[in-house]
Amino acid sequence: MSHPGRSTSRWLPWHAGIVFGFLYLPIVTLIVYSFNGSGVGGFPPRNLTLDWYRMLFADEAIWTSVLNSLVVAIAAMAISLAFGIPAALALDRANFPGKTLFRRLVLLPLILPGIITGLSLLMLFREADLKLSLLTIVLGHGTALISVATTEVFAGLQKLDRAQEEASLDLGANYWQTFWRVTVPNLRLPIIGAALLILTLSMDEIAVSFFLIGRDNTLPLEIWGRLRRGITPEINAISSIIFVFSLVAIMLWYRLRVSAEGKAEIATELVEAA
Amino acid sequence: MFSRAYRAAITVPPLVWVAMFLLVPYALLFCYSFWSVSSTQTIVHTWSLDNYRELFRVNVYLQTLLRSMWIAARVMIFALLLGYPLAYYLSFHAGARKDLFYQLVIIPLWVSYLVRAYAWKTILGSDGVLNTLLQYVHLTKHPLEFLLYSPFAVVLTLTHIYTPFAFLPIYASLEHIPRNLVEASHDLGASPFQTFWRVIFPLSIPGVLAGATFAFVLSLGDFLAPLLLGGPSGIMISNIVVSLFGAAYNWPLGAAISLIMLLLVLGLIFLSERLEKKWSFR
Numbered sequence: 001m002s003h004p005g006r007s008t009s010r011w012l013p014w015h016a017g018i019v020f021g022f023l024y025l026p027i028v029t030l031i032v033y034s035f036n037g038s039g040v041g042g043f044p045p046r047n048l049t050l051d052w053y054r055m056l057f058a059d060e061a062i063w064t065s066v067l068n069s070l071v072v073a074i075a076a077m078a079i080s081l082a083f084g085i086p087a088a089l090a091l092d093r094a095n096f097p098g099k100t101l102f103r104r105l106v107l108l109p110l111i112l113p114g115i116i117t118g119l120s121l122l123m124l125f126r127e128a129d130l131k132l133s134l135l136t137i138v139l140g141h142g143t144a145l146i147s148v149a150t151t152e153v154f155a156g157l158q159k160l161d162r163a164q165e166e167a168s169l170d171l172g173a174n175y176w177q178t179f180w181r182v183t184v185p186n187l188r189l190p191i192i193g194a195a196l197l198i199l200t201l202s203m204d205e206i207a208v209s210f211f212l213i214g215r216d217n218t219l220p221l222e223i224w225g226r227l228r229r230g231i232t233p234e235i236n237a238i239s240s241i242i243f244v245f246s247l248v249a250i251m252l253w254y255r256l257r258v259s260a261e262g263k264a265e266i267a268t269e270l271v272e273a274a
Numbered sequence: 275m276f277s278r279a280y281r282a283a284i285t286v287p288p289l290v291w292v293a294m295f296l297l298v299p300y301a302l303l304f305c306y307s308f309w310s311v312s313s314t315q316t317i318v319h320t321w322s323l324d325n326y327r328e329l330f331r332v333n334v335y336l337q338t339l340l341r342s343m344w345i346a347a348r349v350m351i352f353a354l355l356l357g358y359p360l361a362y363y364l365s366f367h368a369g370a371r372k373d374l375f376y377q378l379v380i381i382p383l384w385v386s387y388l389v390r391a392y393a394w395k396t397i398l399g400s401d402g403v404l405n406t407l408l409q410y411v412h413l414t415k416h417p418l419e420f421l422l423y424s425p426f427a428v429v430l431t432l433t434h435i436y437t438p439f440a441f442l443p444i445y446a447s448l449e450h451i452p453r454n455l456v457e458a459s460h461d462l463g464a465s466p467f468q469t470f471w472r473v474i475f476p477l478s479i480p481g482v483l484a485g486a487t488f489a490f491v492l493s494l495g496d497f498l499a500p501l502l503l504g505g506p507s508g509i510m511i512s513n514i515v516v517s518l519f520g521a522a523y524n525w526p527l528g529a530a531i532s533l534i535m536l537l538l539v540l541g542l543i544f545l546s547e548r549l550e551k552k553w554s555f556r
Contacts, residue, residue, distance in 0.1 A: 012363040016375070019360045022434065023382045026393035029403055033396060040396045043407035087288035094281040102289060105296050111488070111543065113495020115512045116536050119519065119528070120299030123306055143295040146288070175280045197384075204386040206498060211519070220388045227392060227502060236396070239389040250384045254377060 027243060034236035052233040062238060065222035072137050072218055073202035079142025080198050081191065084149025089183075091150070092157045107151070109144035114207025117144055122211045133214035140212045141202045148201065149194045156190030156260070189260035193253050200249040204242070303536070306529035315523055325530035335514065335531065342510040345429055346494040352433040353440035353489040354482065361441050361481075362474075365448035366456075376445070383438040391499050394431045398422040398503070423505025431503055432493045439492065440485035447481025448474070480550040487546040491539050511535060 033040055037047025056062060090096070091103055109117045121140050122132075130136060164186065168178040184191070206220040213221055219242075223235060308321045329335045364375050382390070397403045400417035408414040420426055451474060459469040497512035504510070511531060518528030 012359055012367055015359045016363045016368075019356045019437070020375075020378060022356065023379070023437065026390055026397060026434065027382070027385065029397055030389065030393040033403070039401075041399055041402040041406055043403055043410050083288040083291045086284040087292070089284040090281070090288060093276055094285045096281075096285055096289075102292065105292055106288075108296065111491060112536070112539060113492060113512065115495050115497055115515060116303070116532055116539075117296075117299075119515070119532055120303045121295065122519070123302040123525070123529070124295070124299040127302060139295060143291070146292070175277065175283070200384055204384075204388070206388050210498075210516075220386065223388055223392070224498075227395075231392075231396070235392060239386070239392060242386050242389055246385045247381060250381055251377075254380070 030236050031240045031243070034233050034240045036233055036236075040231050040233050040236060052237040055234050056237045056241075059234065061217075062219070062222060065217045065219045068134055068216050069203050069219040072134055072141060073199045075138040076141035076145060076202045077195055077198045079138065080145040080149045081195060083142075084146040084194065085153050085187075085191065087146060087150045088153035088157055091154055107147045110147045110151075114144075114205075115211075118208040118211035121208070125212070131214065132212055134216050134218075136212040136214065137209050137218060140208045141205055144205075144208055145198045145201060148197050149191075152190045152194035152197070153187055156187045160186050189256050193256045193260070196249050196253045196256070200246055200253075204246070300536070303529050303533055306526050307533045309526045309529075311524055311526060317525065325527045328527060329530060329534070335511075338509060338514055339511045339531075339534075341425075342494055342512070345425055345432070345508075345510060346490045348429045349432040349436055349493040350440070350486050350490040352429070353437045354444075354486060356433070356437045357441035357485060358444055358478075358482065361445035361448055365445060366474075379438050379441055379445075382434075383442075387435060387498070390435060391431050391502050394427065394434065395422065395503055398427050398430075422503060423508065425504065425508045427503040427505075428496075428499050428508045428510070431499045432496060435499075436489040436492055439488040443484035443488070444478060444481040447478045447484075451477045476553070479553040483546045483550050483553070487542060491542060494539065495535060 032045055034052055035048045035050070036042070036045040037049040037051065038045075087102075087106055091099070096102075118140065121136070121143070125132065125136050125139075160183075165178055165182050168182045169175070173181065204220060205218075206224065209218055209221055210224075217225065219238075223238065226235060306317075307325055308323070310318045310320065310322065310324060312318050360379070364372055364379075368375050395402075398421040399405070400419060400422065402422065404421060405414075405417040408418070409416075455473055455477075456469060459473045464472065494510075495512050497510060497516050500508045500510045500513050501516075504513075512535075515528045515531050515535075518524045518531070
């Protein structure tokens with residue numbers, strides 16, 4: 001590969017360094033100050049301590065909200081996959097009136113600001129007289145994240161060899177058996193990848209949940225409530241833990257994705273989703 | 275090869291679910307925007323254009339919408355200025371470190387929005403990390419007040435959040451450029467700058483458009499960063515909607531504003547897709 005312009009590109013690594021600094025500075029600060037004995041700000045950090053983590057582990061309201069978030073994320077994942085996988089299959093192999101509208105509608109929550117989806121669902125639940133609770137958040141997340149399941153699985157389907165499914169049908173398996181024994185195993189990696197992404201996104205989601213929350217808080221909304229009352233490094237501590245979990249989930253997702261289809265394709269698909 | 279029953283089985287359930295939980299809610303948003311609230315705080319299901327008249331009669335709505343668009347435009351420009359050279363560097367010059375750098379960009383993309391907005395709050399506050407650092411090295415004597423609770427804080431935080439969104443489509447479009455085109459340009463005697471400007475940049479325009487749309491649209495509708503970091507001067511249009519759905523209790527008026535926002539967003543996405551098609555080389 002030739003290198004266009006060594007002279008003009010000398011500033012590029014510097015620029016990249018600055019952008020990475022900008023992207024990571026807040027995250028690093030957050031983690032450092034979670035060990036800071038004297039509050040969330042103040043330079044230099046002093047009196048390093050684990051007290052905030054101790055306080056956090058004794059904080060029942062936080063752990064209740066973590067549990068709520070986990071329940072919501074798992075239920076939302078089930079809904080997104082249950083409808084997102086067939087939706088991807090339908091987009092790949094069925095023709096029906098309104099297909100283009102359907103595709104756009106499914107993907108819309110990815111690009112629309114969360115407030116619009118959140119409010120629209122709020123009005124639906126009000127008209128249906130459904131009381132706001134964790135259930136309404138599950139319905140909201142489950143619906144909005146169908147987009148993620150559909151995109152990931154649709155990408156996997158493009159690489160799937162239909163001959164296997166055909167052979168299965170020819171050999172006398174019915175569609176149901178073929179789906180579970182041939183289609184799904186072949187889509188294993190995209191499905192696991194989608195599940196991971198959906199879990200992470202749902203655990204972090206706040207804009208849609210903001211409008212659909214009942215009495216029980218999810219973790220982001222619990223943190224939000226505290227932010228409005230004044231801040232302590234305990235919030236840094238929980239944020240650092242969230243960061244570590246997101247990091248693990250994303251790295252796992254990335255490995256899956258690389259083994260499924262190689263690096264270059266990944267960027268494209270995230271984008272073509274929109 | 276797929277039977278009618280199979281196709282029905284994969285099509286009908288998602289179609290019904292999406293109609294019920296996406297199409298109907300968006301349609302309800304439309305309906306609500308023509309309804310009103312009675313003095314006893316119940317929704318009156320009679321149709322009128324009153325909400326829209328109200329929006330054009332009271333200046334604050336239009337002003338706030340324009341301010342939000344200005345904030346979103348700045349976020350978009352900064353995200354492109356940070357994202358494009360980075361994507362170009364990764365795609366053409368990063369060599370063996372390309373993969374590592376790519377992962378470093380997508381990690382913040384999936385790290386909790388709230389965590390990152392909160393981090394900026396702890397940095398920018400008057401007792402925050404930045405102000406105390408500046409005083410510690412004796413650059414300033416008093417905390418700089420404009421850092422937090424200002425449009426500046428909102429633009430900075432949203433740029434931080436949406437730069438990876440702008441980066442991704444640009445990077446994808448750069449990766450798709452056939453490398454022999456670039457080599458051909460060199461072989462034919464073009465300078466590096468000419469190669470960039472006449473070959474690489476035009477081919478990356480679809481990615482730039484997609485990235486710009488992401489950054490603009492998502493920041494336009496944001497309400498959490500302004501609530502957390504914006505202060506009174508950083509209020510955006512979605513904050514008005516939030517208050518109309520909360521304490522002010524005027525859902526129909528809030529719905530009208532949301533609908534205008536929705537139409538604006540859909541219009542921009544449509545426009546950007548048209549332009550992308552025009553500029554795409556395949």
